[in-house]
Amino acid sequence: MTGYTIRRARREDVGAIVRMLADDQLGAARDDPDDLRPYLRAFEDIDADPNQALVVVVFRDEAVGTLQLTIIPGLARRGALRGQIEAVRIRADHRGSGLGADLVRGAIDESRRRGCALVQLTSDVSRVAAHRFYERLGFVPSHTGFKLKL
Template sequence: MPDYSIRRARREDIGPIVRMLADDQLGATRDDPADLEPYLLAFDEIDADPHQLLVVVVSEDEPVGTLQLTIIPGLARRGALRGQIEAVRIHADHRGSGLGAELIRWAIEESRRRGCALVQLTSDTSRTGVHRFYERLGFVPSHTGFKLKL
């Protein structure tokens, strides 16, 4: 397995991140690597927020994986913090290498380090293979999610 490192994403990583987001059956319909401006604006907001952490997995100086971790304070569960994992992607050339599992484990540990009582994520209902992946990592399908497109 190649050497990997996980680090905070930088502005110059946005192109490779967006390409990974778009290289997906759902992302292909909603993400556009040809126009990075909205992603750069979003990156600036994410990067300035101490409750947000956008990371990349780097191999040979190239981003090959990414996720966003949001630390959510709340009143429920005695004021517990939650780690919300979003936008997990692994470059096609690195899928099946165990990198995705390592990235999720990293996010769990980072959530624990930041004092979170639980880690949660959502996944589109059509991604049944990914659901099995998360279950193998100990996640339990416990809720039904709803979205309203604005």
């Protein structure tokens, strides 16, 4: 798809990002685009952290995709850095256009540029189509994840 750009997210993009997060079977129960206050507070923290990259895909002056990349320092793997990809979303009317793949490849490139030894992500077990998408991009299912809600 031509005519789009990928750039760092801005405060004014938060509403569009939250609408994308809420526009799926899991996000609909977790995210509320009608109350942006908690998201704006989180955005300020993300934007101020040099180990965070929250990006958007912009098409015709509208954010139509998003992704968050976190660079995680660690002791394992000889002190290797890891890139953690989260919250990959493409607005429904732009899905299937290749934007998601471009976003993820951009995050991989940024992780490589920052010296990461690997890039990782998690995906809910119910997102079977997303699993196929990540595998097409070279990701390998390798771990079992666990969460504890607080």
